[in-house]
Amino acid sequence: MISINIEKKLKAYSGQQWLKIDHQFADSSITKIYGPSGAGKTTFLKIIAGLVVPEKGGITVDGVTWLNTSSKISLSPQKRLVGFVFQNYALFPNMTVQEHLEYASNDAQWIQRLLKIGKLETLSDHKPEYLSGGQQQRLAILRAIAIRPKLLLMDEPFSALDPKMKSALIAELKLLFAELKMTVLIVSHNPQELEGLVDGELLINAEE
Numbered sequence: 520m521i522s523i524n525i526e527k528k529l530k531a532y533s534g535q536q537w538l539k540i541d542h543q544f545a546d547s548s549i550t551k552i553y554g555p556s557g558a559g560k561t562t563f564l565k566i567i568a569g570l571v572v573p574e575k576g577g578i579t580v581d582g583v584t585w586l587n588t589s590s591k592i593s594l595s596p597q598k599r600l601v602g603f604v605f606q607n608y609a610l611f612p613n614m615t616v617q618e619h620l621e622y623a624s625n626d627a628q629w630i631q632r633l634l635k636i637g638k639l640e641t642l643s644d645h646k647p648e649y650l651s652g653g654q655q656q657r658l659a660i661l662r663a664i665a666i667r668p669k670l671l672l673m674d675e676p677f678s679a680l681d682p683k684m685k686s687a688l689i690a691e692l693k694l695l696f697a698e699l700k701m702t703v704l705i706v707s708h709n710p711q712e713l714e715g716l717v718d719g720e721l722l723i724n725a726e727e
């Protein structure tokens with residue numbers, strides 16, 4: 520169980536806004552995160568990963584305190600070990616597809632399986648600049664999963680995929696998430712794309 524209760528001041532265009540979230544995520548649940556642009560969805564994922572620290576609040580994961588602002592506890596991102604699929608992919612320009620996955624895992628069979636799931640087997644020696652947007656996005660997803668995280672955070676992870684590729688990948692990921700018992704949070708603007716995958720939703724709205 521992941522328990523989150525945080526308050527973060529957002530640097531908004533028009534005055535000041537607060538991101539306030541009080542929510543629990545069950546183990547192995549898959550949740551869609553949605554809400555208006557600028558409401559703080561990306562910031563929320565970054566707070567969970569330890570990349571942004573909120574003014575106030577706490578996060579506990581399976582009884583372990585990741586964050587407690589009143590006792591000044593904040594585990595480093597390395598210690599939280601979450602998988603993160605960034606909206607802009609954040610790939611390494613000098614690494615091939617294969618090297619991205621080897622950086623995350625030294626299990627050759629697992630890497631082969633991931634390459635197949637992402638339909639990147641024939642592109643394993645390519646660097647990101649020689650990949651299409653959709654291929655780069657699939658690599659970002661595979662790299663995040665490669666570490667077998669307990670918690671996977673995905674920020675608009677399917678935005679560059681065509682409908683056929685998207686539904687095939689989502690079907691594969693659904694099986695993988697269940698097999699690895701991953702808890703997954705997915706930010707998505709698309710009302711339909713996560714149907715059949717998610718078992719819960721969280722609306723994020725910034726407050727004045």
Ligand SMILES: Nc1ncnc2c1ncn2[C@@H]1O[C@H](COP(=O)(O)OP(=O)(O)OP(=O)(O)O)[C@@H](O)[C@H]1O
Pocket residue numbers: 528529530531532554555556557558559560561562563571
């Ligand atoms: N580290 C930060 N500290 C405080 N405010 C931030 C920080 N990062 C971003 N912001 C501000 O928080 C607001 C929300 O940004 P964020 O990217 O989280 O929104 P979002 O809901 O993901 O939007 P979109 O759907 O457009 O991607 C913006 O006004 C942004 O300027």
